[in-house]
Amino acid sequence: MVEIRFHGRGGQGAVTSAEILALAVIEEGRYAQAFPAFGAERRGAPVLAFTRISDEPIKIRIGIYEPDIVVVLDPTLLKSVPVFSGLKDNGLAVINTNKGAEEIRKIEGAKGTLVLVDATKIALEELGVPITNVVMLGALLKGKPELAKMELVEKFIAERFPKLAEQEIKAFRRAYEEARVEG
Amino acid sequence: MKRVGIEVSIAIAEAAALAEVEVVSAYPITPQTHIVEHLAELVANGELNAEFITVESEHTAMSAALGASLAGARAFTSTSSQGLALMNEIVYITSSMRAPVVMALANRSLSAPISIWNDHSDVMNERDTGWISIFANNGQEAYDLTFMAFKIGEHPNVLLPVMINFDGFILTHVIEPVWMFDKEEVKDFLPPYEHPYKLDVDRPTSHGPVGLPDIYTEAKKQQEEAIRNSRKIIDAVWDEFAERFGRRYRAVEEYYADDAEIVLLTQGSVTEAAQVVVDEMRKRGKKWGVVELRLWRPFPFEDLKKVLCNNNIKCVVVLDRAISFGGQLGIVMSEVRSALYHEKNKPMVVGVTAGLGGRDIRFDEYVKMYEIGEKCLKEEKEPDKVIIVGLRE
Amino acid sequence: MRLKERPKWQELLPGCVIDEPGNSVNYKTGDWKTLKPVVDKQKCIRCGTCWIFCPEYAYEEDEYGYFNPNYDYCKGCGICAVECPARCIRMEREEE
Secondary structure (H helix, E strand, O other): OEEEEEEEEOOOOHHHHHHHHHHHHHHOOOEEEEEEOOOOOOOOOEEEEEEEEEOOOOOOOOOOOOOOEEEEOOOOHHHHOOOOOOOOOOOEEEEEOOOOHHHHHOOOOOOOEEEEEOHHHHHHHHOOOOOOHHHHHHHHHHHOHHHOOHHHHHHHHHHHOOOOHHHHHHHHHHHHHHOEEEO | OEEEEEEHHHHHHHHHHHOOOOEEEEOOOOOOHHHHHHHHHHHHOOOOOOEEEEOOOHHHHHHHHHHHHHOOOOEEEEEOHHHHHHHHHHHHHHHHOOOOOEEEEEEOOOOOOOOOOOOOHHHHHOHHHOOEEEEOOOHHHHHHHHHHHHHHHHOOOOOOOEEEEEEOOOOOOOEEEEEEOOHHHHOOOOOOOOOOOOOOOOOOOEOOOOOOHHHHHHHHHHHHHHHHHHHHHHHHHHHHHHHHHOOOOOOEEEEOHHHOOEEEEEOOOHHHHHHHHHHHHHHOOOOEEEEEEOEEEOOOHHHHHHHHOOOOOOEEEEEEOOOEOOOOEOHHHHHHHHHOOOOOOOOEEEEEEOOHHHOOOOHHHHHHHHHHHHHHHHHOOOOOOOEEOOOOO | OOHHHOOOHHHOOHHHOEOOOOHHHHOOOHHHOOEEEEEOOOOOOOOOHHHHHOOOOOEEEOOOOOEEEOOOOOOOOOHHHHHOOOOOEEEEEOOO
8 A cells, every 4th residue: 555645735736636646546446545634724724635545445544644655735845844754764755846855855854765846837837826736746656657547647637627637737747757756 | 336436425415316315405514515515516407306405504404304304305414513413303303203314424523622523422412313323434335325224214114214424524525436326227226205194285194293191102112113123124225235236234244253352343434444453463463353333223232242242252342432421431332231231151341432523543542442452351350431542641 | 081092102103193184173172161252143243353363263154154152162261252342252151
């Protein structure tokens, strides 16, 4: 089982990231679970969302405390939220940042393989808004391609954003191309 | 049947739509909201031919559902926590007037302090209202059980309302795979709803009369007998479902109970988590199991005795998700203990509580519950009161 | 009626439904009264005020337009006598 924790801010669509990924996995016939950290929704507040992926039915339903992967949708979270908390030593941290790996490694608790992408830039250029949920899925799949099939993720992106499907998918693919995996 | 990734709330709403409910009467409350939002959408889009009554409170939601049901309409409502508490007066009246309303209850704790998160204090507060009460522990079960609830409640030998319990947020807000039916597949499973004494101008009846002291006792006895007898229909409906669609539901579900020294007795979504713990700890040589009390009312006395008094189970640790203040604390625990009272080879009954007000129960806390059982066995002492696991003190 | 002559629980309809509409007419409450209304038709103006006010619907209109109390249901409350604008209703002792 792979456990993924998404860090975002209310309104940035962390829950949507978690959901699209789960839907793509379920469509393949495998098992997945996506859910938000339950609480009062407030725009701009730090939020969490979770996805579990497995080849077997998933029976655990509590929050994810020791993720295999963390995905950070907003660079400003790195300063205020311990995003690496509980990340497995051989885990993956997919981070929206315009900084280099060296800089990120200096963050307290930083560990695992880094996947870095300037998702805000891609989002602004392709979508005109700094909403990075779909963009970050591109970077996530670059870091761990076996998580889900690209075309199925794109199918659910198109379903979720029928009016913006073309732009969103372009942003998603661009992030996949531009993301840098830093062992 | 089609396997889809879907939010469990939406699946539950789709189950009600699959049953072609004719009246939906509900007031939104977290974490039930998505269920009624989706039904409102289906009605507004013309995909469900039903009357959606937007009411000003849960008290009215239940009242309207009761009236609709007695007028011969298949009626559905859904609520949570404070909403159910506000409904209470009519919840009791609905079963007493034998109206087979179906309620999807997204289990949530009761205030104060204000909590929108999950536990079972809402349903336990309504324990004695005379509803058939069933627990689902995942999205698939919530979908299946909601659909089947109509067939159970509306059966002419039952005519009782049915409450389907599923954990708020933990289930309602999760996207997961659910096998969903096409209308065609189930069309002869659920017969049309016919209340034998429905409100009908061509065959008038009076409902809700005064019951003087010379009648009330007999009325209550009749109601008690009705819910007790509903068990046959519940089993028959679940059996028919299993034969036709392959998914089987039982009043008491077992996981390694026939080969366990200690079992954890659960209700709702904690059941599967406990199964994971058992899988892991069996690898480490622990003879542990899980028993789920799926059917809460009518209470499955015989099934429970059969499962728990099987000679190998020495201790049953009952996990209560609500507290009875000033009593034995554990509502389920005291019921299980008294159900086994006359049995000769009964196991020790130990009560624990955890996961109140939405607190996650972690792996090591489940282990702790079993270890409490081990300790009680070793000391040969059955504690009177429930032990709160994870309490800071 | 004695308690043991009342219906057994098996004989009640589900939820105490009454499937014989209007059966309250079988329950005669006329023997509750101490005083009974007597209408003086010489003074009666056939206005129907008694019929409107009677809480037991015990007044019935006859073919000449007069309103007469049905003593099977009249409980003798006297509201009709108070409300009658023609003062034509008198409350008399039942036993006389």
